[in-house]
Amino acid sequence: MQARLTTLWDQSRASFWFVPSMFLVVGIMFGFALPMLDLEIDFSKYESIWLQTTTDGSRSVLSTIAGSMVTVAGVVFSLTMVTLSIASGQYGTRVLRSLMEDNTAQVAMGSLLATSVYCFLVLRTLQDRDQYVPVLSVNAAIVAAIACLIILIYFVHNVASEIQAPRIVEALGTDLNASIERLYPEEIGQALPEAARLTDDPIEKFRRDSVTVDTKAEGYLQGIDVATLLSAAKSHDVIIEMRKRPGDFITVGDAIADVGPAGKSNDGLARTIRETLIVGTSRTPRQDVNCAVHELVQVAIRALSPAVNDSFTAMNSIDRLGAALCRLALREIPSPYRYDEEEQLRVIARPCGFGEVLGAAFNQIRQCGEGSGATTLRLLEALTTVAARVSRGEDKEAIEDQLQMIDRASRENFADETALAVILKQIERTRQRMTREPEEAQNDADEADDGPEDVPTGGANG
Incomplete structure (x- = not known):
């Protein structure tokens, strides 16, 4: 409710x-x-x-x-x-x-x-x-x-x-930061959640004896009433695994959840699960962080279009996305497992990880701006700043994937050897930041002196 x-x-x-x-x-x-x-x-x-x-x-x-x-x-x-x-x-x-x-x-x-x-x-x-x-x-x-x-x-x-473009980008960036604060409230350094120590055996057993619940609605999944879902799972003594999450588009007949054990599932529980879904005509950032990300991305790719050709607005959007990713890199990704008061597993809901948010933020911008040196450099600068803050292995792998894609695209699109050398140097710098401890990498980022022999910023003079 x-x-x-x-x-x-x-x-x-x-x-x-x-x-x-x-x-x-x-x-x-x-x-x-x-x-x-x-x-x-x-x-x-x-x-x-x-x-x-x-x-x-x-x-x-x-x-x-x-x-x-x-x-x-x-x-x-x-x-x-x-x-x-x-x-x-x-x-x-x-x-x-x-x-x-x-x-x-x-x-x-x-x-x-x-x-x-x-x-x-x-x-x-x-x-x-x-x-x-x-x-x-x-x-x-x-x-x-x-x-x-x-x-x-x-x-x-x-x-x-x-x-004005900076004001619009700032407002969208504020919405994105608010979504991160709301959906990822725990900072890295706190104790691991109890769900992190869960073994895979109960999950596999549940999936072997479960039934599928489909949906009767069509539209974008704006949110899930997790409290009601958890209460329903406890009252029926079952485990519910959600197949969809906020931001997904669902159609009539789509499988939205698995319920197990199968013998305890009934039509009343299926109806309750459907009622916990909030479906609308558009996505909202209340439970969908990628919605706020895509709003900034749309501003950037429109600015990079030949009709507009406003690289400064695109770079402003990249700056805001990079700042938000820095916040996310320092946040604990929520566990997919939800327990009741008796510490019994009741709901499994897959969260949106750092790698998915990083891809949503930079993939389309990288593709639309692959021929722009200023845009590519600003993307790399944002990745360098984020790399100084990541500590999880999967987050570093996500950044490395972005670096490899930028590397390949740059070698294909930049005939100017000097420009290509600058981009490759920035890629190497980003990789070096990831190999250091977060505190050491952050100090290096703060003390770096971009002189005439260093990598240009990709800004007004980039």
């Missing part, structure tokens, strides 16, 4: 209806409450020029504010749509999720519409009442209008800022 509520919250937060609706509710509440307070409080004894008004003056002020707020709200909506259209066309549709989660536009539209609705409700109380002067309500409308103008100024500034 918690996973579904979290998914619902993410969907609401990235929509254009939730925050404005909340503002409208607040505006309606004030539209009913403040006129009632005006009837209870006598403002005639106050001589302040800022409080006193007339019935006709109240109508004029409220009508002006109500009409102007609706007009400005339309302008805000138009600017938002233009921004999303430009970002979608230049950087790809994947960046829209990050832009829509920025609630500046939602707050701007919500405050403007709420102020307008509030003014309309207060105007309703002035019908056929020549002696009624809603002093508090009118002054509240003026304060709300001033606040809306301040929000509008910030909104215009935010629109001009968030459409």
Whole structure:
């Protein structure tokens, strides 16, 4: 249930209806409450020029504010749509999720519409009442209008800022870092989990006596309610091995899980397993780290396309991906085994390892930028930085695979012997970093002096 509520919250937060609706509710509440307070409080004894008004003056002020707020709200909506259209066309549709989660536009539209609705409700109380002067309500409308103008100024500034490539790449990188922090919470150096000492014998026995559960849904697997799955496995005294994980596309009839022993499985358990799956039309980074990776990758490969040819944006994306991989290299990969309170194995769910994330981050960029020396060098620099932090053998093998593919592609695509020599030198440096202890390699990375005889950075002068 918690996973579904979290998914619902993410969907609401990235929509254009939730925050404005909340503002409208607040505006309606004030539209009913403040006129009632005006009837209870006598403002005639106050001589302040800022409080006193007339019935006709109240109508004029409220009508002006109500009409102007609706007009400005339309302008805000138009600017938002233009921004999303430009970002979608230049950087790809994947960046829209990050832009829509920025609630500046939602707050701007919500405050403007709420102020307008509030003014309309207060105007309703002035019908056929020549002696009624809603002093508090009118002054509240003026304060709300001033606040809306301040929000509008910030909104215009935010629109001009968030459409810039570095800002978009930074937002996507922040989402990726948040996914890593959420999905890989344990840092290397802690005690090994109990699941790491599990032998293969119980697993093989389970797989020999298990039945398959298929799915009735179609779409991208956005998440799995692991708590409900673990509870169901415990109540039926079975082991459940998930064949799919968040980010996979599933179709009707796909095998999603194996349940064993087979004799304890029934239709009710199969239905519960299906209900733990959260399926949608697109991927989300809540339980799928590669979703956030692919968003940055799309920005990079679009920037490398001949139509755009913006290598600097591609290098910015590579920098963010490299920084995220450095974080992941220092994290403990979660165990695929989930136990109940009695330390009985109940769920097997394969996590996404470092090698898979590394491949998702660099494979397409390497292929699209294999003819660009600056892009290739920036990829190697990112790999060199990551190599200074890896400690697991399988992580080093994943980096070595990337180095070999870059080596082969560079020998095939670069006829310039000088450029090729620079790339090969950087590849060798990366391999040297992996052969050292992480602390020693990191110190070497911090103290390296890239002089005229050293490898160029692949930046503005690379």
